[in-house]
Amino acid sequence: MSETCVPTGVGPKDTGFGYTLSLIGGKYKMIILYWLSENKVMRHNELKRSIGSISFKTLSIMLKELESDGLIIREEFPQVPPKVEYSLSERGLSLIPVLHMMCEWGEQNSVPTPEVVRVNV
């Protein structure tokens, strides 16, 4: 691994890990990015319904942070009732491979994967 990953004597935020984690860490950010990568464009309520467990307020905050970090794009349509669409930015898109690895490792390692399963029922 790159030796510049973790220079000695700096705070966690100054490392490559820490920076990436500060953007996509937390309970829901990866999940939001995942849904946007699947559906291309989604509205606030649509994300809320897809994620389910997230609270309305938290979703708002996450979206605002993801936007200010340049990972997603927020497009507002001036109409009544209001309509806002969210989508991945180029920068956000570049994170998908990282998300992919996080997801894959988790899926392959969360269950001990027994050698043989249910040969006979």
Next chain:
Amino acid sequence: MSETCVPTGVGPKDTGFGYTLSLIGGKYKMIILYWLSENKVMRHNELKRSIGSISFKTLSIMLKELESDGLIIREEFPQVPPKVEYSLSERGLSLIPVLHMMCEWGEQNSVPTPEVVRVNV
């Protein structure tokens, strides 16, 4: 990305992301794993010195969690003064590529990388 990444209607912990994050999230866990991957075997104090900003108590907790999650191995030598060595397990080793991507993305995206820097001082 795998559709099983984020099944609808489950909590964040039940997703591939969430599981991986629950193991290596937090301020210091990736950094600890990084140092162990570089040095193979390290003692408690050695890790403390390398990381610097971490508190003694937090390091203890992180090491205990990493151990109970099967990512690192703790070997205790029965002697005075005590000696304990930490190293990566097979499972921990399998996480290194994931850490690598997190680190690389962070390094390549943390600074806007200006086109031209300081031609004349």
Next chain:
DNA sequence: CAGTATCCTGTTTGATACTG
């Protein structure tokens, strides 16, 4: 519909002192 404002709780991390 897409938020904001307020209040509250639980978890994470830090500081300090003590122990085998």
Next chain:
DNA sequence: CAGTATCAAACAGGATACTG
């Protein structure tokens, strides 16, 4: 040396009510 115990601060996240 390698911890544990205790207290305190900071932050993430949830519940509910209100707004353009």
